[in-house]
Amino acid sequence: MNISILGSGRVGTTLAQALAAKGHDVTLGHRDPAIGKNQWQGPPLRHASLADAAAASPLVINATPGDTALQMLQALQAPLQGKVLLDVSNATERTANGMPSGLLYPNSSLAERLQAALPQTRVVKSLNTMLFTVMAAPQSLPTPPTVFISGDDTGAKDQVKALLAELGWLAGQMLDLGGIQSARATEALILMAPYLIAARGLKPFALTVA
Amino acid sequence: MNISILGSGRVGTTLAQALAAKGHDVTLGHRDPAIGKNQWQGPPLRHASLADAAAASPLVINATPGDTALQMLQALQAPLQGKVLLDVSNATERTANGMPSGLLYPNSSLAERLQAALPQTRVVKSLNTMLFTVMAAPQSLPTPPTVFISGDDTGAKDQVKALLAELGWLAGQMLDLGGIQSARATEALILMAPYLIAARGLKPFALTVA
Numbered sequence: 041m042n043i044s045i046l047g048s049g050r051v052g053t054t055l056a057q058a059l060a061a062k063g064h065d066v067t068l069g070h071r072d073p074a075i076g077k078n079q080w081q082g083p084p085l086r087h088a089s090l091a092d093a094a095a096a097s098p099l100v101i102n103a104t105p106g107d108t109a110l111q112m113l114q115a116l117q118a119p120l121q122g123k124v125l126l127d128v129s130n131a132t133e134r135t136a137n138g139m140p141s142g143l144l145y146p147n148s149s150l151a152e153r154l155q156a157a158l159p160q161t162r163v164v165k166s167l168n169t170m171l172f173t174v175m176a177a178p179q180s181l182p183t184p185p186t187v188f189i190s191g192d193d194t195g196a197k198d199q200v201k202a203l204l205a206e207l208g209w210l211a212g213q214m215l216d217l218g219g220i221q222s223a224r225a226t227e228a229l230i231l232m233a234p235y236l237i238a239a240r241g242l243k244p245f246a247l248t249v250a
Numbered sequence: 251m252n253i254s255i256l257g258s259g260r261v262g263t264t265l266a267q268a269l270a271a272k273g274h275d276v277t278l279g280h281r282d283p284a285i286g287k288n289q290w291q292g293p294p295l296r297h298a299s300l301a302d303a304a305a306a307s308p309l310v311i312n313a314t315p316g317d318t319a320l321q322m323l324q325a326l327q328a329p330l331q332g333k334v335l336l337d338v339s340n341a342t343e344r345t346a347n348g349m350p351s352g353l354l355y356p357n358s359s360l361a362e363r364l365q366a367a368l369p370q371t372r373v374v375k376s377l378n379t380m381l382f383t384v385m386a387a388p389q390s391l392p393t394p395p396t397v398f399i400s401g402d403d404t405g406a407k408d409q410v411k412a413l414l415a416e417l418g419w420l421a422g423q424m425l426d427l428g429g430i431q432s433a434r435a436t437e438a439l440i441l442m443a444p445y446l447i448a449a450r451g452l453k454p455f456a457l458t459v460a
Contacts, residue, residue, distance in 0.1 A: 143438075146356040183393055185460035217445040225441040228353075229457075232435040235427040236459060247439075249446060250395035250456045
């Protein structure tokens with residue numbers, strides 16, 4: 041399957057490696073593809089600019105930083121047209137040491153803003169409630185976590201669920217919360233991150249429901 | 251142990267019954283104690299006005315609705331002086347059917363506002379991340395949940411941890427997130443409630459960390 045990933049930080053890299061290892065045809069979008077290709081240490085895959093990556097696949101994952109994602113993806117409206125966009129990032133202010141602090145879009149969410157800005161793209165929110173290491177290794181935690189899914193389009197959510205299964209998520213661990221508006225609840229969960237890390241150290245975690 | 255509970259809705263009633271059953275000397279504070287006493291169907295305990303309940307015990311639980319709690323407890327500043335105040339409520343706007351929607355204090359929290367308004371009271375936030383039925387029955391869920399604790403005073407948090415143990419929480423299920431500021435993260439978790447209930451029905455739940 042052709043999958044594009046926008047952003048080659050820790051999140052994008054983790055997802056690119058996991059999906060390439062599963063045999064998918066992965067295009068990784070970099071702000072500067074020449075530098076990105078040169079620095080790449082994972083399995084062979086296609087490197088491209090963000091715009092070329094957005095155009096390359098029917099399913100595109102947003103793994104760019106949440107605080108600049110809206111602006112960055114608005115500029116990709118044309119190549120994202122008709123695509124499913126899986127948004128895994130969180131839009132928060134950041135403390136001096138990079139920890140998420142306040143929500144950038146209280147009483148809304150990055151996913152809702154993206155959906156409004158990209159009406160010809162089907163936005164699905166998922167995987168945004170955990171440390172990046174857990175996204176492709178959900179069975180690594182002592183307690184099985186839940187992964188939440190928000191989106192207005194059922195077909196797009198089904199594609200994302202199939203992708204989640206490829207990443208190791210069991211069907212019983214996936215919880216469809218309804219429309220894209222429900223992303224405002226899951227995006228708020230990430231406010232827990234700095235306190236969890238202060239209390240327990242940088243251990244893999246997922247916010248979940250018991 | 252003398253424990254007072256402010257508010258005799260579902261949350262206050264659940265906690266009052268559980269703590270009275272453990273043999274504690276519970277005072278339940280009502281807006282109208284005559285009506286409250288008359289309607290009470292639980293085990294025998296003391297019924298009082300909110301002010302008298304606040305004065306009656308060294309440990310006072312706020313189980314009044316979060317959207318009016320700040321105003322209500324500010325009026326109790328004198329009887330709450332020197333007390334430990336365990337705040338279990340969440341301050342949100344509400345939809346027409348009573349579900350929490352937006353946070354009343356984004357980038358802050360009810361617990362922080364209470365601590366600022368009641369400087370002579372030691373505020374601890376806990377038990378605010380679950381359906382009320384789980385507060386006194388944490389082992390009823392298929393997955394053992396975590397209960398989060400926030401507060402500036404270690405001694406006050408130790409008293410709350412002892413109370414949580416009485417309610418059935420194991421030490422390994424309690425996670426101290428640090429100062430009262432961390433309550434802004436746990437209070438935001440309740441935004442999940444309407445979506446969880448829509449997706450799964452009104453089943454007991456607790457937001458937790460895996």
